[in-house]
Amino acid sequence: MTAPAFKSSYALLMVDSPLRSAAFYRELLGLEPIEAQATFALFALETGLMFGLWSKHTAEPAPGxxxxxxxxxxxxxxxxxxxxxxxxxxxxxxxxxxxxxxxxxxxxxxxxxxxxxxxxxxxxxxx
Structure with a gap:
């Protein structure tokens, strides 16, 4: 059995406040988030990488x-x-x-x- 070909397409950071972090990254990257909620925000970078911000208070499993x-x-x-x-x-x-x-x-x-x-x-x- 051959291993599946994995392609990195997603990066996720655990943050205190996704909306606050989304505002920070909007300014830093010059991009608008494609989703911005109280518990999660998401950016689509030019490289195709999806960059997410998830509330460390609601993430499952909780970050360690x-x-x-x-x-x-x-x-x-x-x-x-x-x-x-x-x-x-x-x-x-x-x-x-x-x-x-x-x-x-x-x-x-x-x-x-x-x-x-x-x-x-x-x-x-x-x-």
Whole structure:
């Protein structure tokens, strides 16, 4: 028996308030959610990835770990795009800087934290 071909199509974060988080990500990503309820919000990203925000108070089963143990990565075209994204994201309400733009082994990057402490990494690989 062969294993099914899995294709990543969905990312879900457990958050305190999906509506508050949806407002944050609307501003950060420049996208409108395709669904926004008190317990769940959903964005359709250009890559085809569905990005959901589920209330940690109503999720089943309840989450067992705090935020910050996983990163959501956003790859951009080049180092200049990393720096531009950093400037734009600094204008976003409720964003916290975890790492300013820096060159690491894999390329240029920075990390911000959302209102719940989830890590959001913007990066580019060497040109």
């Amino acid at each position: 770990a705090p935020a910050g143990g996983v990163e959501i990565g956003f790859k951009v075209a080049n180092a200049a795009a990393v720096d531009a994204a950093y400037g734009k994201w600094l204008e976003t309400r409720d964003v916290r800087v975890a790492q300013t733009p820096v060159n690491l082994d894999f390329g240029r990057t920075f990390v911000m934290l959302d209102p719940d402490g989830h890590r959001l990494r913007v990066f580019s690989t060497p040109e």
